[in-house]
Amino acid sequence: MDFRPTEDQRDLQAGVRGLLEGRYGRETLRAAVDAAAGTGTGAGVGAGTGAGAAVDRGxxxxxxxxxxxxxxxxxxxxGVGLGLPEAVLVFEEAGRALVPGPLVATHLAAGVVSGAAAGTAVVTAFDLAGDLVAYLGEADAVLGAAVLPAGEPVRAVDPLTPLHRVARPGPAGAYGSAYVSEGALLTAALQVGSALRTVELAVRYAGEREQFGQPIGAFQAVKHACAQMLVRAEVARTAVYAAAVTGDPGEVAGAKLLADEAAVRNARDCLQVHGGMGFTWEADVHLHLKRAWVRAEQWRTAAEAEELLAAELLDSAG
Structure with missing residues (x-):
């Protein structure tokens, strides 16, 4: 990649974007959200708890x-035989489309759990702090666990990320460092995709919404907000691409920090650009914000990334 995608890598990314636009467009996303929240036809039980959310097996x-x-x-x-640089490009597109499900865990389980590589099995992981597991009710396996643990559904902030509270079969962080680092990087790529998408949403709305006889995008405050969003997203994307090339744990930790910040802050700024409309259920902005909050707690939290970076700095200084 040399920190910039090659033509083949761009074609791969475009292909995934085309697949997701055709298969998981906005109408499909909103139908899944309404079903999960118990507001649409065919909704699952437990409105507001995420119990109605399901992985689209198809x-x-x-x-x-x-x-x-x-x-x-x-x-x-x-398999396909590609590497982390290609994987982050693919996951960036999944984050842009807000595809739900344990994408990272199933990807990491390819070659380890039967059916994971082909997508015939859904694999989740103990990637959240504490005793919470996402998509346990939809999973066929848990990465690193011999059996599926029993769990109690709990309220989830993201309607498309159902959570269960479980008794861990092993200590937190039982995965090898490679799993954690790769999981953190792929999650950071999802965050980057979401951050870039909220830039698009903010810019589009700023060009359409008019006040005082002109688009709100003509106002300096809105211009600055959109520009800051773009800078955050591009800095995070550059860090993720670089970490994918080097594979350095410290760079992965830094990329996760930047990507989490970009996804959360961009969603918040996008909401502000939308004004009152941004706070409504019908707008997609809140979905990006809620998913960004969840991802920020997966594989490597900000505190864990900061500790890793601080330890590396101390080692280099010594």
């Missing part, structure tokens, strides 16, 4: 067939 299999989960699996094992 989409999961299509992603598997497209090589999403087997992207980094060697060709000799039936």
């Amino acid at each position: 989409l999961w299999r299509e992603l598997g067939a497209a090589g999403f989960f087997a992207l980094r699996l060697p060709e000799s094992e039936g």
